[in-house]
Amino acid sequence: MGVLERKQREKVHREMAILDAAKKVFLAKGLIVATIDDIATEAELSKGTLYRYYRSKEEILLAINEQALRELHQEFTRATAGDGNGLDKILRMNRAYYQFVVANPVYFGFITFFESPFTSTTAAVVYETTTAINELVMGLVEMGKQDGSIRTDLKTNLIASIIWAGSYGTMQFIVNKGHLLAQDYQVDLDELFETFLTTVDHGLRANK
Incomplete structure (x- = not known):
């Protein structure tokens, strides 16, 4: 060497x-x-x-955020590889997201921090990774339309944004409020996520 x-x-x-x-x-x-x-x-x-x-501390935060997004994208890529129609892969991707957040709550904290309007830092790596994730979701929606698993009357770019926003919001709710839901309202967080996934499934699934 x-x-x-x-x-x-x-x-x-x-x-x-x-x-x-x-x-x-x-x-x-x-x-x-x-x-x-x-x-x-x-x-x-x-x-x-x-x-x-x-x-700076902000540079360290950004580096960890980049790390988190790269790993999240890798999890999405693994989850959507292999057999299955477009809808199946979207559901698998969301399940991978939930598993990632449960296993890495600190990472999710960095992702939400840099989604905040109070941060001004931008970075090419963060932009490239989030763009890659969005393109992955749009590709899956298009796949689902073509294979008949997803409704063709839905606009791909809008649905991709809704899936991303809905899953992100659900994960944030679980991480930030989950302990209160479980303690005060006896909400099972796994069941909460499965209910979200069922809602996505029913909203996207093409009528057979």
């Missing part, structure tokens, strides 16, 4: 270690309260060393 290659690997390793430390800090203290000092302490680095890799 050459010197440059070794330095690049060390850089990537250090960046991942910083992001892992940041995720622990953000989980413990929240996205707003956590500071660069907290992250440096958790990563066992001086603040000066940390700044060699990330120039």
Whole structure:
């Protein structure tokens, strides 16, 4: 291994270690309260060393958000591969979304943070990944129209947006309010998600 290659690997390793430390800090203290000092302490680095890799807390947040979106897109791609009609794949994709959120609530917190109107940061990676997800959904809707599983009277771009907004809103509701629903109203969160999925199914399914 050459010197440059070794330095690049060390850089990537250090960046991942910083992001892992940041995720622990953000989980413990929240996205707003956590500071660069907290992250440096958790990563066992001086603040000066940390700044060699990330120039601000916002840049760290963005890096983790990019990480989360890439992994989410990978889960969607895996869930929609293989056999099945367009509607089947849309339902599988939504199920993968729910499983991802349940397994990675911290990641979902970063995604919702950067959907907020209070953040001004934009990044090509985030735009490219969200565009790829939207194109995936639109492709599945078109597939469903062609194979007869999805109603042909629906506009593809509108339905893709509604599916994305509905699933995102449901996940946000489950993450932010789920404990209250379960505690105060005895709502089973798995059943809540399955009800959402049934609503999507009935709304899209072509009459046989």
